[in-house]
Amino acid sequence: MIASNPSLNSQFAANTDTDPEETREWLDALAAVIETEGVERAHFLIEKLVDKARRSGANLPYKANTAYINTIPPHAEARSPGDAGIEHRIRCYLRWNAMAMVVRANQKSTEYGGHISSFASSATLYDVGFNHFFHAPDRDHGGDLVFFQGHSAPGIYARAFLEGRLTEEHLDRFRAEVGGGGLSSYPHPWLMPDFWQFPTVSMGLGPLMAIYQARFMKYLADRKILLNTEGRKVWCFCGDGEMDEPESMGAIGLAGREKLDNLIFVVNCNLQRLDGPVRGDGKIIQDLEAEFRGAGWNVIKVIWGSHWDALLARDTKGLLRQRMEEVVDGEYQTYKAKDGAYVRKHFFGKYPELLEMVANMSDEDIWHLNRGGHDPHKVYAAYAAAVAHKGQPTVILAKTIKGYGMGRAGEGQMIAHQQKKLDAEALKAFRDRFNIPIPDDKVHEAPYYKPAEDSPEMIYLQERRKALGGYLPQRRKEAPHLQIPELSIFETMLKSSEDREMSTTMVFVRLLSSLLRDKALGRYVVPIVPDEARTFGMEGLFRQYGIYSSVGQLYEPQDADTVMFYREDKSGQILEEGICEAGAMCDWIAAGTAFSNHNVQMIPFYIYYSMFGFQRVGDLMWAAGDMQARGFLMGGTAGRTTLAGEGLQHQDGHSHLIMGAIPNCITYDPTFAYELAIIVHDGLRRMYQEGENVFYYITVMNENYTHPALPKGAEEGIIKGLYKFRDAGKDEAVQLLGSGTILREVIKAAELLEADYGIKAGIWSATSFNQLRRDGLEVSRWNLLHPEQPRKTSYVERCLAPTAGPVVAATDYVKAYPDLIREFVPRRYTVLGTDGFGRSDRRSALRRFFEVDSHYIAFAALKSLADEGGIEKTKVSEAMTRWNIDPDKANPIGC
Numbered sequence: 001m002i003a004s005n006p007s008l009n010s011q012f013a014a015n016t017d018t019d020p021e022e023t024r025e026w027l028d029a030l031a032a033v034i035e036t037e038g039v040e041r042a043h044f045l046i047e048k049l050v051d052k053a054r055r056s057g058a059n060l061p062y063k064a065n066t067a068y069i070n071t072i073p074p075h076a077e078a079r080s081p082g083d084a085g086i087e088h089r090i091r092c093y094l095r096w097n098a099m100a101m102v103v104r105a106n107q108k109s110t111e112y113g114g115h116i117s118s119f120a121s122s123a124t125l126y127d128v129g130f131n132h133f134f135h136a137p138d139r140d141h142g143g144d145l146v147f148f149q150g151h152s153a154p155g156i157y158a159r160a161f162l163e164g165r166l167t168e169e170h171l172d173r174f175r176a177e178v179g180g181g182g183l184s185s186y187p188h189p190w191l192m193p194d195f196w197q198f199p200t201v202s203m204g205l206g207p208l209m210a211i212y213q214a215r216f217m218k219y220l221a222d223r224k225i226l227l228n229t230e231g232r233k234v235w236c237f238c239g240d241g242e243m244d245e246p247e248s249m250g251a252i253g254l255a256g257r258e259k260l261d262n263l264i265f266v267v268n269c270n271l272q273r274l275d276g277p278v279r280g281d282g283k284i285i286q287d288l289e290a291e292f293r294g295a296g297w298n299v300i301k302v303i304w305g306s307h308w309d310a311l312l313a314r315d316t317k318g319l320l321r322q323r324m325e326e327v328v329d330g331e332y333q334t335y336k337a338k339d340g341a342y343v344r345k346h347f348f349g350k351y352p353e354l355l356e357m358v359a360n361m362s363d364e365d366i367w368h369l370n371r372g373g374h375d376p377h378k379v380y381a382a383y384a385a386a387v388a389h390k391g392q393p394t395v396i397l398a399k400t401i402k403g404y405g406m407g408r409a410g411e412g413q414m415i416a417h418q419q420k421k422l423d424a425e426a427l428k429a430f431r432d433r434f435n436i437p438i439p440d441d442k443v444h445e446a447p448y449y450k451p452a453e454d455s456p457e458m459i460y461l462q463e464r465r466k467a468l469g470g471y472l473p474q475r476r477k478e479a480p481h482l483q484i485p486e487l488s489i490f491e492t493m494l495k496s497s498e499d500r501e502m503s504t505t506m507v508f509v510r511l512l513s514s515l516l517r518d519k520a521l522g523r524y525v526v527p528i529v530p531d532e533a534r535t536f537g538m539e540g541l542f543r544q545y546g547i548y549s550s551v552g553q554l555y556e557p558q559d560a561d562t563v564m565f566y567r568e569d570k571s572g573q574i575l576e577e578g579i580c581e582a583g584a585m586c587d588w589i590a591a592g593t594a595f596s597n598h599n600v601q602m603i604p605f606y607i608y609y610s611m612f613g614f615q616r617v618g619d620l621m622w623a624a625g626d627m628q629a630r631g632f633l634m635g636g637t638a639g640r641t642t643l644a645g646e647g648l649q650h651q652d653g654h655s656h657l658i659m660g661a662i663p664n665c666i667t668y669d670p671t672f673a674y675e676l677a678i679i680v681h682d683g684l685r686r687m688y689q690e691g692e693n694v695f696y697y698i699t700v701m702n703e704n705y706t707h708p709a710l711p712k713g714a715e716e717g718i719i720k721g722l723y724k725f726r727d728a729g730k731d732e733a734v735q736l737l738g739s740g741t742i743l744r745e746v747i748k749a750a751e752l753l754e755a756d757y758g759i760k761a762g763i764w765s766a767t768s769f770n771q772l773r774r775d776g777l778e779v780s781r782w783n784l785l786h787p788e789q790p791r792k793t794s795y796v797e798r799c800l801a802p803t804a805g806p807v808v809a810a811t812d813y814v815k816a817y818p819d820l821i822r823e824f825v826p827r828r829y830t831v832l833g834t835d836g837f838g839r840s841d842r843r844s845a846l847r848r849f850f851e852v853d854s855h856y857i858a859f860a861a862l863k864s865l866a867d868e869g870g871i872e873k874t875k876v877s878e879a880m881t882r883w884n885i886d887p888d889k890a891n892p893i894g895c
């Protein structure tokens with residue numbers, strides 16, 4: 001049977017050595033080539049042999065894995081120029097202080113939380129970086145960008161403490177931030193704006209953002225906006241459990257394709273996540289190796305520490321390597337929760353030859369057989385190889401032990417992740433293990449330890465950072481501001497469009513074109529699309545501004561003979577991410593944080609589907625707020641009834657509500673061209689001229705209609721979120737508010753009320769219920785806290801109080817959105833919105849279905865007038881017949 005299946009046959013053959021003599025001859029020949037002509041020639045010959053075998057019909061299955069040993073053999077390791085002894089002692093102090101800050105916080109109250117075991121496993125990985133690789137920005141170097149694993153933050157604080165950047169008081173305020181002066185639980189630039197650059201603790205976001213930061217650095221260099229990016233690296237530290245997040249691995253193909261050799265991932269493979277092993281029955285390092293290699297990355301495995309070198313050198317038959325290969329991670333974890341005798345019995349004990357190999361080693365010697373990620377020499381060699389590597393991104397897969405040094409209190413144990421309290425005995429053991437000079441009678445308090453400033457350790461520590469440009473992490477809070485042109489740059493949008501019908505999406509594209517053309521500002525504008533440029537009518541920009549491609553355009557585009565052909569270019573300005581909203585969002589973040597990371601203000605506009613595009617990347621938007629990214633997010637073809645035919649998954653009726661929850665996100669739902677122009681202009685001014693740490697979310701629609709001219713004096717109201725669009729004079733009986741395209745239904749409703757019932761309505765454009773609410777809440781809070789002061793009034797109240805009649809608001813969003821201002825509306829307030837699942841149909845049908853069309857709005861106005869006693873209830877019933885409003889119609893929320 002086996003013989004009849006060629007594939008199985010060749011696999012079977014590959015595993016069985018039928019002629020060891022012949023094998024040896026081939027291997028000897030190869031060794032001779034390596035010796036005399038080098039590894040590259042050997043590689044060439046092997047490829048030739050493989051090719052020949054394939055062409056001769058052999059089925060050679062693809063194998064993405066290499067053996068379960070270090071990628072860099074001992075003889076090829078770069079040696080660290082550092083003082084290993086001093087570095088070891090510094091690392092011991094860092095380990096202690098990082099642990100102490102968590103333990104001390106939890107001695108006060110377990111409410112503080114924190115993590116010990118993660119940094120315990122990654123201390124060496126960070127330390128080698130800090131001592132020899134991570135470059136801070138200085139005059140000659142733009143600075144590396146380092147993504148620190150979120151819950152390893154205590155270790156980073158511990159270093160800043162030794163460096164003198166933080167005091168004991170700071171460490172004692174770990175996770176106690178209220179009142180100021182505390183240290184944030186995780187890297188949060190919002191809370192520590194001079195310190196942290198990248199929020200990473202929502203796992204998966206760090207790796208994804210790091211990839212796009214690395215590519216954006218190349219974009220800036222290719223576009224000659226950054227002149228010197230030579231040697232700058234993006235380092236991303238992540239957990240092995242974290243790599244299961246789709247975001248972590250989702251863009252590694254892009255990094256490979258784009259040959260991002262300025263990018264280095266360091267995956268701390270401590271084999272554990274929160275609940276248990278990452279791959280108990282397999283090997284996470286091998287899994288990751290295969291995936292990264294397949295994606296075109298340079299993979300460096302740092303599995304075994306130097307103590308294994310001698311054993312591996314003696315492993316001429318490959319039995320030790322075989323044993324390393326066959327043991328699964330669940331067992332590797334257990335070994336390190338036990339002792340040397342256990343490892344002898346369970347690891348080496350499987351084969352008598354291996355037992356023999358370690359016969360002259362004590363149990364303690366066996367226990368000291370270290371893992372690569374805890375060996376500074378191995379880690380140094382890997383980093384040195386990574387920074388020198390050209391043409392590919394590098395991932396370093398470092399094997400470590402979760403809770404290293406915690407002993408019985410957690411080392412290698414299932415509960416390691418959650419361990420935040422160490423009793424006096426565990427503290428003593430920790431102290432002894434790392435030789436920290438703290439007396440017995442003090443150790444239970446876990447006091448911090450800092451050697452004298454003139455000690456060799458402290459001098460060394462400072463010298464190393466000085467040589468690498470200064471301290472890290474550090475965040476630049478500002479970059480040179482841009483001069484924003486006058487509003488007249490958008491002049492055409494402020495005028496009436498006359499008979500010309502346009503959607504706000506088209507208006508946006510015109511506005512973007514005006515900005516791109518601007519001599520001062522144009523080059524800083526970054527248009528970003530996730531394969532939707534044609535949807536939004538932006539394809540005209542392709543030819544003119546080019547789509548960024550690191551290699552230019554290697555093909556003649558199919559539409560080369562058209563005016564707006566698809567043009568890729570090395571200096572292209574547009575970032576076209578294909579169908580990857582998460583990637584496009586990371587582009588936007590990279591551009592929006594360029595002021596902080598590269599000292600240059602970039603102006604990103606990312607336009608995407610406001611529904612699935614938005615829902616996919618909500619967490620990144622929150623992180624963008626934390627990072628104080630500046631720029632414009634454009635929710636394209638928005639609204640539950642405006643994006644007509646597309647249906648349930650496309651139609652957005654709630655993005656404003658959610659975006660409004662991000663404290664520094666300013667949102668608008670404009671209707672007319674002039675509103676959009678004024679909002680964008682004000683945004684440019686606030687973010688890039690004034691340097692405010694806000695960003696904008698603006699919805700634009702695909703419904704075509706004519707646009708009036710900017711009403712006199714409306715600017716301020718447009719920005720505040722409400723202005724009177726049409727005044728019906730002193731006889732107004734009702735006030736109608738609308739936003740987005742539904743404002744047009746509101747305008748029609750006013751006409752219906754006047755024509756059919758002679759009722760005059762004031763019409764208001766509510767460009768932002770979110771902004772109105774923020775203003776109102778601010779005023780309410782002030783009133784609450786100043787009981788004896790004259791009451792202040794909200795902007796909404798100031799607008800509406802002088803008018804007459806009940807107030808009705810209608811939007812293309814859920815009712816909760818206009819409801820945001822209920823507290824500030826001085827009279828009866830009725831809201832109409834689009835609660836429920838969307839569906840496909842024409843706009844008119846959808847608006848009737850969701851009860852937001854002009855008839856429903858006019859009807860709601862009549863009803864509230866009747867409730868106020870202003871008109872007879874019979875009139876309302878009569879309107880139902882006249883406007884075809886069915887009282888038995890099913891509620892759209894349940895349909």
Ligand SMILES: Cc1ncc(C[n+]2csc(CCOP(=O)(O)OP(=O)(O)O)c2C)c(N)n1
Nearest residue numbers: 118201202203239240241242270272273274
């Ligand atoms: C998106 C997300 N989901 C869940 C968590 C909660 N969480 C914090 S740490 C952790 C385990 C991390 O394991 P690993 O990535 O292996 O890191 P290690 O601590 O082992 O270095 C989890 C589940 C989170 N921070 N982010």
Ligand SMILES: [Mg+2]
Nearest residue numbers: 239240241272
């Ligand atoms: Mg882990």
